[in-house]
Amino acid sequence: MLQVAKIRENKEAYLKALEKRNFDATELFSEVLRLDEERRSTQATLDEILAESNKLSREIPLMFKSGEHMKADLLKEKSAGLKVRSKELSGKLNQVSADLQQQLYNLPNIPNELVPAGASEADNQEVFSEGEIPQLHEGALPHWELAKKYDIIDFELGNKITGAGFPVYKGKGARLQRALITYFLDKSTQAGYTEFQMPLMVNEASGIGTGQLPDKEGQMYHVQQDDLYLIPTSEVPITNMFRDSLLEEKDFPIKCTGYTPCFRREAGSYGADVRGLNRLHQFDKVELVRIEKPEDSYAALDDMVEHVKELLRELGLPYRILRLCGGDLGFTSSMTYDFEVYSTAQDRWLEISSCSNIEAYQANRLKLRIRRKDGKKELAHTLNGSALALPRVLAGILENYQTPEGIRIPEVLVPYTGFDLIN
């Protein structure tokens, strides 16, 4: 959520920046500023009435004491009148504030100046790539065929037990999953992130805090009986640890990591995209979350990018990094780097990590602030990134490491798997 005061100060620059998203905020901005104006003037009037009313309340008992009952009754009447007006006004204040809030929810974050303009993923900027695309042997298979051939992932069984998008990992497949999770967590903690195990369900307030609610309600599984949501990413519970908090400057930076399954309804996704491990309703992910001072947040984003690079380098997967263009940038993000691994057998790039600087957009909803050494308070910046999401890493390993003898395991994982070949 953008800050009204900043919109007022930077209106023109913001409008221009939002053009990169192909988002014309002209009308929304003027509506927001109008509502804010109204909110402030309503509060000013209300405050005056309440002040008057408080004053009367202080005078009334004095009059009773001095025996001026008539006068006291008069004031009582006056006070009652003020109360009627104050009720009206506070009702109006609530309404205007809610309207303002609603309009602010409709505004996406302001893209960083480095973000290129663009309409779709075709306009994303490749900023880095690394790794050799392997020459596969004759008859190389896509990962869903390999999974079947070596009996390590059973999609049919998942269909039977739950439904599409909930695969069952078996034997070495299950072990490889566990190895990846442990490897990723080890790398995160070595990089100074504190590991957390978070609840897999969150309440409504948390959903609102990180921005999944109220808009993207349909993307989360909702447990209606208890009004809880299955997390779509551990970003939600982890970031919400810091909801409604005022952190001291000396506590920064804050670096958190956590492994959780993630649950996504993926309503509206069809086609080849959902084949095999490409898109699932339940998948595993190790997430990085950082809370930073505003002046440090872009260095932190670079640091996260370096971290993910190292993971992919160690795993020996060919990848590229894209700076997302305005049109492809997430609603809440100021700048996002997507990592894509090349899936040799599918002959396409698969998104495997997304590292974003949300700047103050999320912090404003979360009420997550910093108290500076001099006592000044301001919103913190939040960042998050996957390090990494498992299914597509697995797909990449299966496809890129296949040989006629079987699937070789990247060297760095062997200590975690206890085997170096799936056959």
Next chain:
RNA sequence: AGAGAGGUGGCCGAGUGGUCGAAGGCGCACGCCUGGAAAGUGUGUAUACGCUAACCGCGUAUCGAGGGUUCGAAUCCCUUCCUCUCUGCCA
């Protein structure tokens, strides 16, 4: 899930209708004291919004949350959330 108790400032804890944003203590910050420290001592120490150039000042709100009664609510009533104890159930 049933019965009971309770939710007050960073923490502990007083306060059962009227100058209560809230006693007292602890903690913390700064000063004095000291060769230095401890002890002692003095002062200060919530957040949000609005007015404002202002993190000066003033106003308003906030004692889990929301609503109600009243001229006036931390205190009374209702709803709701949470915590604790006992009982039940259970990995």
